[in-house]
Amino acid sequence: MTRGEPPGRRAAGTADPADESGTRTRSTNESRTPTRSTNESRTPTRSTGAAPKSAARPHRSHVPADGTPAAVAVEQARREMLHEGRRRKRTRIGADALMEALLLQGTDTLFSYPGGVILPIYDILADYPEIRHVLVRHEQGGGHAADGYARASGRVGVCMGTSGPGATNLVTALATAQLDSVPVVAITGNVPAALLGKDAFQEIDITGITLPMTKHNYLVRDGDDIPRVVAEAFHIARTGRPGPVHIDITKDALQQETTAEHPSLDEIVAGLPGFRPKLDGHPKQLKTAAREIAAAKRPLILAGHGVLVAEAWDELRAFAEKTQIPVAWTLLGIGAMDEQHPLAYGYMGMHGWKHVNRAIQAADLLIAIGMRFDDRVTGSVRTYAPYARIIHADIDPAEIGKNVAVEVPIVGDAKRVLEGLTLMTAEVDPATRADYLAELAEWRLESEGSSWHGSGAWRGGLLSADFVVQRIGELTDHVATYVADVGQNQMWLARYTRFRRPRSHLSSGGLGTMGYSVPAAMGAALGNPGAETWAITGDGGFQMTSQELMTLAADRIPVKIALLDNKKLGMIRQWQEIVYAGNYHSSHLPGPDFVKLADAYGIPGFKATTTADVDRTIKAAQAVDGPALIWFEIAEEQNVLPMMPAGKGLSDLIETWGGPEE
Amino acid sequence: MTADHGSSNGATPDAGGAASGSSETTSGAAGAASGAAGAASGAGHEHPAHVSPPPRAIPGSGAPGRHLLVVLVMDRPGVLNRVASLMRARNFNIDSLAVSRTDQPSISRMTLTLHGDAVAVEQATKQLYRLVDVLKVQDVTADQLVEHELAFVKVRTTPANRSEVIKIVELYKGRVVDVAPESVIVEATGTEGEIDALVALLRSYGIKELVRTGAVVMLRGAGSIEEALKR
Numbered sequence: 001m002t003r004g005e006p007p008g009r010r011a012a013g014t015a016d017p018a019d020e021s022g023t024r025t026r027s028t029n030e031s032r033t034p035t036r037s038t039n040e041s042r043t044p045t046r047s048t049g050a051a052p053k054s055a056a057r058p059h060r061s062h063v064p065a066d067g068t069p070a071a072v073a074v075e076q077a078r079r080e081m082l083h084e085g086r087r088r089k090r091t092r093i094g095a096d097a098l099m100e101a102l103l104l105q106g107t108d109t110l111f112s113y114p115g116g117v118i119l120p121i122y123d124i125l126a127d128y129p130e131i132r133h134v135l136v137r138h139e140q141g142g143g144h145a146a147d148g149y150a151r152a153s154g155r156v157g158v159c160m161g162t163s164g165p166g167a168t169n170l171v172t173a174l175a176t177a178q179l180d181s182v183p184v185v186a187i188t189g190n191v192p193a194a195l196l197g198k199d200a201f202q203e204i205d206i207t208g209i210t211l212p213m214t215k216h217n218y219l220v221r222d223g224d225d226i227p228r229v230v231a232e233a234f235h236i237a238r239t240g241r242p243g244p245v246h247i248d249i250t251k252d253a254l255q256q257e258t259t260a261e262h263p264s265l266d267e268i269v270a271g272l273p274g275f276r277p278k279l280d281g282h283p284k285q286l287k288t289a290a291r292e293i294a295a296a297k298r299p300l301i302l303a304g305h306g307v308l309v310a311e312a313w314d315e316l317r318a319f320a321e322k323t324q325i326p327v328a329w330t331l332l333g334i335g336a337m338d339e340q341h342p343l344a345y346g347y348m349g350m351h352g353w354k355h356v357n358r359a360i361q362a363a364d365l366l367i368a369i370g371m372r373f374d375d376r377v378t379g380s381v382r383t384y385a386p387y388a389r390i391i392h393a394d395i396d397p398a399e400i401g402k403n404v405a406v407e408v409p410i411v412g413d414a415k416r417v418l419e420g421l422t423l424m425t426a427e428v429d430p431a432t433r434a435d436y437l438a439e440l441a442e443w444r445l446e447s448e449g450s451s452w453h454g455s456g457a458w459r460g461g462l463l464s465a466d467f468v469v470q471r472i473g474e475l476t477d478h479v480a481t482y483v484a485d486v487g488q489n490q491m492w493l494a495r496y497t498r499f500r501r502p503r504s505h506l507s508s509g510g511l512g513t514m515g516y517s518v519p520a521a522m523g524a525a526l527g528n529p530g531a532e533t534w535a536i537t538g539d540g541g542f543q544m545t546s547q548e549l550m551t552l553a554a555d556r557i558p559v560k561i562a563l564l565d566n567k568k569l570g571m572i573r574q575w576q577e578i579v580y581a582g583n584y585h586s587s588h589l590p591g592p593d594f595v596k597l598a599d600a601y602g603i604p605g606f607k608a609t610t611t612a613d614v615d616r617t618i619k620a621a622q623a624v625d626g627p628a629l630i631w632f633e634i635a636e637e638q639n640v641l642p643m644m645p646a647g648k649g650l651s652d653l654i655e656t657w658g659g660p661e662e
Numbered sequence: 663m664t665a666d667h668g669s670s671n672g673a674t675p676d677a678g679g680a681a682s683g684s685s686e687t688t689s690g691a692a693g694a695a696s697g698a699a700g701a702a703s704g705a706g707h708e709h710p711a712h713v714s715p716p717p718r719a720i721p722g723s724g725a726p727g728r729h730l731l732v733v734l735v736m737d738r739p740g741v742l743n744r745v746a747s748l749m750r751a752r753n754f755n756i757d758s759l760a761v762s763r764t765d766q767p768s769i770s771r772m773t774l775t776l777h778g779d780a781v782a783v784e785q786a787t788k789q790l791y792r793l794v795d796v797l798k799v800q801d802v803t804a805d806q807l808v809e810h811e812l813a814f815v816k817v818r819t820t821p822a823n824r825s826e827v828i829k830i831v832e833l834y835k836g837r838v839v840d841v842a843p844e845s846v847i848v849e850a851t852g853t854e855g856e857i858d859a860l861v862a863l864l865r866s867y868g869i870k871e872l873v874r875t876g877a878v879v880m881l882r883g884a885g886s887i888e889e890a891l892k893r
Contacts, residue, residue, distance in 0.1 A: 207740070208743075211740075211744060211747055212747055212748070212751045215792075215794075216793075216794045219739075219740075272794060273736070273797055274735075274736060274793070274794055274795055274796050274797045381718055382717035382718050382720065383717065385718075386714070386715035386716075386717075387715060396792065397788045397791065398785065398788035398789050398791070398792055400788075401721055401784070401785065402721065402785055402788075403721065404718065404721070405718070405719050405721050405781075
């Protein structure tokens with residue numbers, strides 16, 4: 001279990017940590033010593049606003065607690081001798097080329113599960129102690145962890161599984177990453193090339209399966225191709241609109257002796273003539289957009305995931321401040337704007353704030369940056385924003401005009417487009433927008449006041465979920481990493497937690513993958529070890545991937561799990577109540593004693609059943625050095641409101657149901 | 663048990679608010695970036711509160727027509743599968759698809775015909791561009807071009823009507839490439855419409871077998887899609 005170095009050190013943004021510690025085993029061989037690019041170690045910061053609470057919780061080391069520095073050094077030396085001897089014996093094989101290529105790409109963590117045909121990789125894995133191998137308990141968990149790692153850090157997440165069932169278990173995670181544009185590289189093994197297509201043991205046409213749910217995929221049969229393919233995969237995954245890339249490598253390619261060299265980035269780019277994402281918005285379009293903005297009386301910015309992907313949060317704030325335009329955001333755009341900023345208006349869409357949806361319906365200009373007018377955002381397109389002209393900037397041309405016809409399309413990176421727009425627009429005096437902003441503020445007051453939340457107790461004193469997520473936000477200063485699952489918990493978190501830091505909110509928005517939360521939080525905690533990491537999940541989603549509790553315990557990954565247990569598939573129950581006339585089939589979901597379950601894994605568990613328990617249990621979990629779980633027994637029949645029924649428009653929100661909520 | 667359907671929704675900007683917006687809020691096709699002037703003069707065209715705005719157009723709901731796409735792709739394993747899978751996944755129907763090499767060894771050329779409205783076909787084009795192996799997609803429907811496809815038709819004949827069939831084939835600038843006691847194979851090239859017409863005529867004799875390649879096209883004049891790629 002000894003690691004060469006605590007991975008957390010990477011986040012400090014200093015030089016290659018191996019240079020200072022001198023613990024790298026592989027320093028003799030120059031050609032195989034990777035140089036990491038410095039921008040791989042970025043952590044998101046705002047130029048102003050709250051800084052991540054990093055120093056408050058001292059324990060972030062992943063070295064086993066009993067390992068004194070001396071013991072670690074001895075262990076390291078012993079391993080070094082072992083591997084020196086071993087390396088002299090063997091030749092460089094495809095699996096070595098793979099690990100070298102990962103190191104060259106700056107990979108420091110690999111979420112993986114072994115299996116027959118990837119044993120050649122596991123056979124040499126110990127020779128690469130720079131890469132922390134996290135042994136997950138299910139490949140789907142590994143895939144989500146790589147996804148969470150990528151979203152929390154802005155770097156490419158890497159996961160690995162064997163052929164057949166190992167690979168198909170990764171599929172859900174890849175689809176999740178694809179729908180949310182997350183840079184993930186997934187590596188699978190496959191049977192030896194001669195057996196491809198023969199229905200060999202654990203053989204499946206996995207590249208055929210992942211083709212429609214990846215940005216690109218590869219089947220590698222020749223070990224000499226591995227360096228090029230891995231470099232291409234990372235380039236494709238992180239460039240332009242990010243996305244998952246899948247590499248399937250046959251067992252014989254992994255075992256094949258190879259001398260293939262690693263290509264440079266220029267060579268990679270030259271070899272991909274069909275992959276040239278356009279970053280700069282067309283000046284003519286920017287000018288047109290600036291004209292529209294100058295003429296608009298009720299403009300609204302819609303910020304999406306693209307702002308976070310492009311690290312354009314400072315540019316977004318600058319543009320909004322200069323033009324005095326309020327900012328609304330999508331589910332994945334949460335964190336693009338500090339929620340306490342005066343121009344931050346709120347979360348839009350199906351379960352968004354009423355005042356935000358109302359502002360969209362009354363706007364005369366929507367400036368959409370890095371979002372895609374998903375049906376959860378627009379509702380019925382025919383009645384969407386009926387008075388608005390639309391400026392739509394996205395790096396993917398296919399998103400523009402796909403769901404909603406727009407007046408000013410701009411293809412480009414959110415950062416560059418926002419810079420361009422800020423340059424081209426004139427400074428707006430807040431006084432000229434006073435009426436508009438005052439009206440929006442009035443709507444917000446009304447909406448937040450009437451839309452019930454935060455009182456702590458629901459109907460007869462039951463614990464209410466929105467109070468729980470609100471307190472989690474407050475007790476973590478709104479700067480932790482919060483990872484949602486899917487369903488009511490996801491919507492409560494998005495509405496009531498309040499986010500102040502980019503990349504602090506992770507959520508499976510596109511695919512809506514239940515079971516995302518715990519494994520993704522595991523990856524997020526390793527991707528951004530400076531931030532406290534919370535998984536906010538429901539009892540349904542939690543039970544889909546709870547096997548990763550063992551990974552958290554074994555690797556001492558400090559994820560705090562807030563389990564909102566209403567003994568229901570809450571969102572399903574809500575739809576059954578409102579849309580299906582109360583026909584509650586299969587939405588009741590009895591679960592185990594979750595504290596005992598956590599205990600069985602050696603994870604401290606706490607239980608909260610009343611409002612009074614909430615703060616105490618949250619603080620207790622925070623005090624745990626390592627993972628912890630809080631079992632919140634919440635009201636069973638609480639709904640997330642308002643709600644836009646499917647097929648209806650943003651003006652058709654259901655705001656109350658079944659009598660007064662309080 | 664009543665749902666409050668947003669009784670006080672904000673869809674109608676009230677008179678006190680600074681409402682504006684031109685009357686052309688839903689200007690159809692994506693890419694129409696010209697209408698800035700409309701918004702600039704918006705103050706003069708306020709919506710009266712009692713007039714509801716026209717519904718927003720749904721992209722791709724226009725009148726469908728036949729479109730011809732030329733797609734240049736990297737000649738790599740699986741690229742045909744990627745194109746076909748994408749078209750299926752995005753709900754486009756391919757009418758015909760012809761694939762061949764080009765004069766450049768690493769590049770293949772596909773000619774796709776499909777039905778859809780202009781916006782939907784533009785969306786198909788953009789989706790194709792998302793494929794890493796796709797180099798160029800050009801909708802040549804409106805261009806001056808040469809368009810042909812090849813067909814083989816195995817027609818049932820008797821000694822009595824064989825010469826009659828051959829005459830029809832010659833009329834359509836086709837030729838007979840195989841003669842058997844009870845059938846002939848007709849080879850014909852032409853546009854989709856010409857082949858359709860010939861096949862319709864031959865059907866009265868009895869068609870035993872039919873195969874068509876689907877259209878291949880080339881732009882008239884000196885311009886070249888392949889050369890445009892190099893630039």
